[in-house]
Amino acid sequence: MTSPETAPEPAVPAAAGERTTSRDVARAAGVSQATVSLVLGGKWRGRVSERTADAVRAAARELGYRPNLAARSLRLGRTRTALLVVPALTNEFFARVYAGASGVAGENGFGVVLYPSPEGVGPARDPFGSARSTLDGVIASSMAAGALAEMRGGGLPLVMLDSDPAGADVAATVNPDIADGMRQVMDHLLGLGHRRFLHLAAAVDTWTFHVRARTLAETARSVPGTEVRTEPAALEVHAGRRAVERALAGPGPRPTAIVCDGDVLAAGACKALRRLGLRVPEDVSVTGFDDLALATAVEPELTTVRLPAEEVGERGMAALLAVLDGRPAPGAALPVELVVRDSTGPAR
Structure with missing residues (x-):
């Protein structure tokens, strides 16, 4: 694997009508195409240094490189889409969870569809009629695993957030403490x-x-x-x-x-x-x-x-990506913090 310390060629954007390729990015960053694939596919941790990953991302940005996600999806048999199910959109917590999940998803070429269940925490209907054929996985916040049975189609990996870690048939759980x-x-x-x-x-x-x-x-x-x-x-x-x-x-x-x-x-x-x-x-x-x-x-x-709502979403999406890649998902509870303000004082 070529070291990023070798002098990379200056990044030159593709001419009009030409598509920038991963080979162009590899040449500009001074690395191999395999390294570019690992970094832009979100699978570089533990295999490529942080410095190398930064160099690849910088070259891709300068060149305006966009991976061919359609071809990659066909090759992997994936839609690169996750469903985030929440009980409601009226609570700010769930909006922050979505922001965290969609941020990590975007970095890895995934999309996140947000679905507020009409039944709240009760059994959720499949919003697509056949979620199994249109999704790679489901993330659900503050619900019971059994409530997602219909939309999972019996096979989609399920990551639960702020939910029972002992839930049956759950791929991973991410909980604040x-x-x-x-x-x-x-x-x-x-x-x-x-x-x-x-x-x-x-x-x-x-x-x-x-x-x-x-x-x-x-x-x-x-x-x-x-x-x-x-x-x-x-x-x-x-x-x-x-x-x-x-x-x-x-x-x-x-x-x-x-x-x-x-x-x-x-x-x-x-x-x-x-x-x-x-x-x-x-x-x-x-x-x-x-x-x-x-x-x-x-x-x-x-x-x-x-509660670290954004981090809950980030960890949830990262856990789903790990499950899809066959890697173990971290399961430690996320720390929380008591913020003392003016509504509490000594007992009379």
């Missing part, structure tokens, strides 16, 4: 002296919300004298508001902290507290989850858990 995020929330509030909690729980039957509820309960049980009440709510601001008003109207002492399964619910909780004449955080602390743009749009700004 949801449990650690909830532990960070509870440790923060317990450290501020809070012992009476209201858990404003998303009324959505998915793995990610089950993990939040289970971890909250486990962490609370580890500290004597801690009480947790749970109030379910749809993932909407007004549903969160109504749920908090309902919970605070009930018997028993008022909670000193409300732990919400999402920033949208937290915004509803803050709205309910204001309507009841209570201050955040002086009377009641409130936490969110996700760190959406909404978290800094409300007043006071929300203490919340920042």
Whole structure:
């Protein structure tokens, strides 16, 4: 393999009507055509140095080289298209997941079709009538593997994001560390002296919300004298508001902290507290989850858990590409971060 340190020929764009070839790129970068194929096909890691890959990409850009994806697809028997299924487009998290996935896909000559399931997290219909013949794989965020059975056609590789890692017939799973995020929330509030909690729980039957509820309960049980009440709510601001008003109207002492399964619910909780004449955080602390743009749009700004949505999408697409190439997909949980803002304070 030719070293990139050898002096490459100056990159000269093809004349009008001529197509730049991989041989032109190889000559300009001072490498072999095989190296060009590896780099532009996204299979260079571990086989070609970073410096060589940069040289090949730079030469391709200067020459205006575009690989013949149609010919490559026919040769590989692939469409070079992945389907990303999400429960809804109304949540900013899924838009950021798509941005991450499509970025990695574009670097590797793939396209990503975004499909918000009309059934939310329920069984998703095949949007193409026969997804198996038009796709190379499916990526699904925050859903159950069984919900994708129809569109997979029984054979397409499936990568799950923010979903049960024990799901059956799943090629790979990419998850933010949801449990650690909830532990960070509870440790923060317990450290501020809070012992009476209201858990404003998303009324959505998915793995990610089950993990939040289970971890909250486990962490609370580890500290004597801690009480947790749970109030379910749809993932909407007004549903969160109504749920908090309902919970605070009930018997028993008022909670000193409300732990919400999402920033949208937290915004509803803050709205309910204001309507009841209570201050955040002086009377009641409130936490969110996700760190959406909404978290800094409300007043006071929300203490919340920042999820690496773009990285989830990037890792998900990279995992699908690895599966298609017969390589192992990484499975480590992605770290999350508690962002402390003004909606939490010491318990009264």
